[in-house]
Amino acid sequence: MKDFQYGFVPNRHLWYFEYYTPGNTGIFMKINKPLYSAQSKYQRIDIFETDFFGRVFSLDGITMTTEKDDFFYHEMLVHVPMFMHPNPKKVLVIGGGDGGSVREVLKHKSVEKVVMCEIDQMVVEAAKKYLPVTASKLDDPRVELVYEDGSQFVRNFKNEFDVIIIDSTDPTAGEGGHLFTEDFYKACYDALTENGTLSAESEDWLYDGAWMRLAYSRIRKTFPITKLYLGFMPTYPSGMWSYTFASKGLDPLKDFAPEKVKSFQEELKYYNEEIHKAAFALPTFLKNELEQL
């Protein structure tokens, strides 16, 4: 892959444009080479190569992963609930077809089994072929792949998973809306074990604030502990991404054990014990907004 090229002629290239929710703003990238495009039963899937972001994976024109910053998102989504659980053995990832969340979950040695329930088998197959960095652990023997609507699948379990990670698309895209309902969050609560922890990607404040507030307030109706946290995510709308942590009792600050993170053997590039604590500090406008919900 060549470095970012200056001096290219803009109109002699393919371009990718993602339109953010209001429809009049967004992000664009020069496509070096399209690698895969298909229409599945659920959504349009594109994977292409860029100079700046490496390989990019998009669903219905919305960026899901780029090789450059996939670790920002996947580390924040996964390690917060994983480090909060005293001994996570069985984990459920809902969505996450590119494999980034599974890769992060498997960095925890206590994990015996990860079930990934992704609705679209074509996403997983394309990721295995064209996104080797992100999908690197999808063939691990501890991984079980299920191709179903996660909002239905989770209803088959009671007291089964130590951690649930909701790595879903935006509620307005494809089948993502099922993963933002109150019923679904209740089913997740029931499927979790006694010390269960959960995280959900909960969109951004700037463009998709309505969905962020909805996800947070619905999760809060179900779980005794619910806290929103933030992370940078350069290629998602606004770059300021929100996640929601929930648990049956463990508090992400009071019960946090930083030494567990300090002595972690696997490589982490974004998440660390300081980021864990800092991520729960919210700007005043956001704190006020959540208090009023």
Ligand code: AAT
């Ligand atoms: N880790 C990559 C980031 C994603 S991908 C979300 C995945 O959720 C997609 O592969 C999609 O097919 C899957 N999905 C959507 N609806 C369901 C469902 N009902 N059940 C199971 N899987 C589902 C998310 C990026 C967030 C984008 C930010 N703008």
